Amino acid sequence: MSDTWRPEDRIKTVGMLADMSPPALSHRPAGMPSTRERADACPGVLRLHRAEDGWVARVRTPGGALTSGQAEALATAAEQLGDGRIGLTSRGNAELRGLAETAGPQLSALFDAAGLLPSPRHERVRNIIASPLSGLDENGHADVQAWAAALDALLCAQDWTAELSGRFLFVLDDGRGDVAGLGADVTLHAAPGDRAILRMGAGPPHVVAASDAPHAALAAAQAFHTAAQAAGTGAWRVRELPADHQPDVAAALRAAGVAVTGPVPVPEVGGVAGGRSARPGPGVLPGRGGTAVVSVFAPLGRLSVVQWRLLVGASGMAGVLRMAGMSGGSHGSVGGLRITPWRGVLVPGLASDEAVRRLRIVHAAGVLTPCSPGLGVSACTGRPGCAKSRTDVRSDAAALTMAPPAESTGAHEGLLPVHWSGCERRCGHPQGDWVDVVAVAGVADAPNRASDIAPDAGSDSAFASASASASASASVSVSASASASASGSGSGSDEAGPPVVGYRVTVRRAAGPDLPVPLPVPVPDTGLARAVAAARGTTPAAVPAPTAHPPVTTTKRARSQ
Numbered sequence: 001m002s003d004t005w006r007p008e009d010r011i012k013t014v015g016m017l018a019d020m021s022p023p024a025l026s027h028r029p030a031g032m033p034s035t036r037e038r039a040d041a042c043p044g045v046l047r048l049h050r051a052e053d054g055w056v057a058r059v060r061t062p063g064g065a066l067t068s069g070q071a072e073a074l075a076t077a078a079e080q081l082g083d084g085r086i087g088l089t090s091r092g093n094a095e096l097r098g099l100a101e102t103a104g105p106q107l108s109a110l111f112d113a114a115g116l117l118p119s120p121r122h123e124r125v126r127n128i129i130a131s132p133l134s135g136l137d138e139n140g141h142a143d144v145q146a147w148a149a150a151l152d153a154l155l156c157a158q159d160w161t162a163e164l165s166g167r168f169l170f171v172l173d174d175g176r177g178d179v180a181g182l183g184a185d186v187t188l189h190a191a192p193g194d195r196a197i198l199r200m201g202a203g204p205p206h207v208v209a210a211s212d213a214p215h216a217a218l219a220a221a222q223a224f225h226t227a228a229q230a231a232g233t234g235a236w237r238v239r240e241l242p243a244d245h246q247p248d249v250a251a252a253l254r255a256a257g258v259a260v261t262g263p264v265p266v267p268e269v270g271g272v273a274g275g276r277s278a279r280p281g282p283g284v285l286p287g288r289g290g291t292a293v294v295s296v297f298a299p300l301g302r303l304s305v306v307q308w309r310l311l312v313g314a315s316g317m318a319g320v321l322r323m324a325g326m327s328g329g330s331h332g333s334v335g336g337l338r339i340t341p342w343r344g345v346l347v348p349g350l351a352s353d354e355a356v357r358r359l360r361i362v363h364a365a366g367v368l369t370p371c372s373p374g375l376g377v378s379a380c381t382g383r384p385g386c387a388k389s390r391t392d393v394r395s396d397a398a399a400l401t402m403a404p405p406a407e408s409t410g411a412h413e414g415l416l417p418v419h420w421s422g423c424e425r426r427c428g429h430p431q432g433d434w435v436d437v438v439a440v441a442g443v444a445d446a447p448n449r450a451s452d453i454a455p456d457a458g459s460d461s462a463f464a465s466a467s468a469s470a471s472a473s474a475s476v477s478v479s480a481s482a483s484a485s486a487s488g489s490g491s492g493s494d495e496a497g498p499p500v501v502g503y504r505v506t507v508r509r510a511a512g513p514d515l516p517v518p519l520p521v522p523v524p525d526t527g528l529a530r531a532v533a534a535a536r537g538t539t540p541a542a543v544p545a546p547t548a549h550p551p552v553t554t555t556k557r558a559r560s561q
Contacts, residue, residue: 027162036234039491042166045111048104053083053385055099057107059116060123063130063148064092064339071337073114073314077107079305088343090378090428091169092129097385119156124194126152129182131174133280138285140174147172150214158218160225164234170217178278181510181560182341183431185238186220188213191265198266200224200249201238205264212258219256223247259438267451277414279342283370284355287348292355294347297368299345300394301378301428311337314347314358342417343378343428357498365513376536379420380427390421390439391501396420397437401530409552413429415536416507429508435505435535436514503528508534 042058043049059074066074074094077510078086083098099107128148135143151170155161162357170182170440180189187198196213197207198219208216224247228235238247253260274287278558285293294314303311315337338346350358363369380386382393397420419426426438507515517535 004429007011028164036240037238039168039234040165040236042124044166045117046104046123047098051097051381051385052383052387053098053254053381055101055103056101057082057123058089059094059096059098059111060126061339062118062152063092063145064132064341065113065130065145065148065336067336067337068312068315070114071308071315073110073116075305075308075312077110078308079278081107083300084305086305087309087344088298089301090341090430091127091337092132092339092341092344093127094339097381118152121162122156123165125161126155127166127168128152128170128172129179129184130172131176131178132338132344132346133176133285133293134172134174136293136346137336138160138288139176140190140213141192142174142194142196142213144172144174144188144190145190147213147217151217154214154218155221158322159554160222161218164221164225167236168221169237170221172213172217175277175506178280179341179516181432185224186217188217189253193265195261195265196311197264198249198253200247203238203247203249203439206253207250207259207261207264208253209261215256216253216258219252220247220249220259223249223252224255226252258448280340280344280346281370282344282368282372282375284359285351291348291353292350294350294355294359294362295344296347296359296362297342297344297375299366299368299374301429303345303367307362307367308368310358310362310365311345311347314350314362342376376415376417377420378417378430380422380425382422383421386422386427388425390441391422393420393437396503400532403431418532418536420503434508435503435532436508437532439504440502440504472512505531505535 001284015140043056043211045057045059049058057077061070074086074096078084078096080094081099081103084099087097088093108117117123128151130144133141134140134145151172169182169184169186171179171187173180173181173187173189174188176190178511180187184199185195185201186201189199190210190213191197191207194210196208196210198208198213198216200223206216224238224241227245227247229242231242233239233240233242233245241247241334250260280293280295282295282297285295286294294311296311298307307363329435336348338348340346347355347358359369361370368375371486377397379394379397380389382389382395383391416433416435417430418437419429421427421429421436421438424438426436429436507517509515515535517531
């Protein structure tokens with residue numbers, strides 16, 4: 001049964017939810033090991049997260065879709081209640097930072113009026129990624145944005161779905177393969193013949209009718225919920241379930257009345273069919289009915305209110321053109337924005353000449369376009385906003401790796417994405433293959449070590465860099481240091497002064513061992529920049545057999561704040 005609260009009831013709930021732990025899936029059976037020792041504290045609008053730079057709110061936008069009014073509500077909230085910026089997450093959601101502790105009631109009232117809080121109990125579980133260009137161009141087998149809207153309504157209409165973790169993720173791929181590899185718990189992949197392929201985690205595929213796709217995804221989520229209840233280990237994601245408590249998806253589909261229609265289409269499209277090449281790059285993209293789509297990216301994942309409103313203004317022009325009969329499109333194609341899981345924004349439904357004009361305007365304002373540095377580079381919050389970060393990684397990322405190599409214009413042309421992290425949690429990192437640049441504190445932590453994430457990654461493995469500067473010298477596995485501004489609270493602090501901070505660079509791979517990056521000796525800041533640039537162009541086929549080298553550490557003492 002869905003929630004039908006009055007706005008004043010929603011506002012009263014904010015303070016209560018801020019202090020509540022999320023509901024547990026079940027009581028843990030005696031003697032059973034716990035997967036999670038704490039409740040999910042993933043932020044929302046009604047449950048804010050305390051950070052060093054204020055309180056944090058995360059706004060779920062299923063499928064990344066926003067009306068122009070909802071986009072303006074985000075700008076108003078950031079401007080009047082936050083730090084003046086809108087963050088774009090790797091799940092295609094929006095994030096506000098720098099909120100006052102008392103901002104909750106105003107924030108919830110603003111977003112409720114904009115239609116961004118359809119159900120208070122379910123606001124954190126509406127995690128749905130959908131192919132951003134679906135319905136906007138001629139590609140894909142189905143408009144999965146319509147599936148996203150239907151699935152969102154189904155999630156908000158059930159009581160049990162409110163018990164799902166705020167980390168549980170649905171991904172809906174229209175067949176182009178752009179989002180299927182983003183690590184979902186439940187994946188729907190559109191297939192030819194009005195069919196959809198359903199997967200739970202890395203489990204077997206189930207083919208259902210396209211018209212049943214949203215109900216099939218809900219049934220799969222219920223199978224997880226049932227298994228998690230029985231396991232009692234507090235699992236947030238499918239991959240955390242014990243081996244003896246795996247979801248029975250087939251039984252859940254039968255119980256929901258969803259028929260499995262036949263064998264998986266050959267070749268199977270349940271995996272990453274298109275990968276990075278299928279993702280929308282920056283620029284003016286062709287849309288349906290002679291329209292154009294403006295595609296841009298946020299510098300290090302954040303846009304100022306001024307930049308955001310330029311995009312909102314462009315989306316408003318698309319609505320004017322539609323009313324004038326000058327543009328066409330399908331579900332949600334004009335009069336709004338779409339946030340992509342690569343921290344980008346699409347503005348659909350524009351005339352081609354207007355799209356070119358708008359692209360020039362936002363480029364001048366610092367939004368990332370085809371000729372911008374910084375494409376494919378993201379970073380966690382870092383210092384001073386996060387107490388766990390060892391340094392101001394955003395400043396270092398902007399100074400050292402915002403510019404891609406000269407032979408390419410951005411990650412959409414085949415370069416690996418880069419993510420800078422202030423600690424080993426690596427918040428907001430991409431899925432698939434990516435370049436991991438993580439801050440390390442203390443000389444003992446400095447050598448490249450891939451075992452933090454992948455247990456099968458050898459700490460002594462290294463590969464020959466493609467960069468000319470690296471190949472011209474003897475390469476050893478080292479940690480490069482950039483000018484950093486960590487506070488004395490870093491784990492590597494010592495009595496002599498502020499902590500020694502360096503960076504460890506690793507190519508993280510979805511399949512196969514991770515690849516620590518060897519750097520030439522000596523390692524100045526420019527050496528780190530060259531190493532990251534070279535790692536972005538790494539392909540598994542170009543990587544020779546790992547070679548062991550003695551670790552060499554080059555460090556620089558961080559500036560104190």
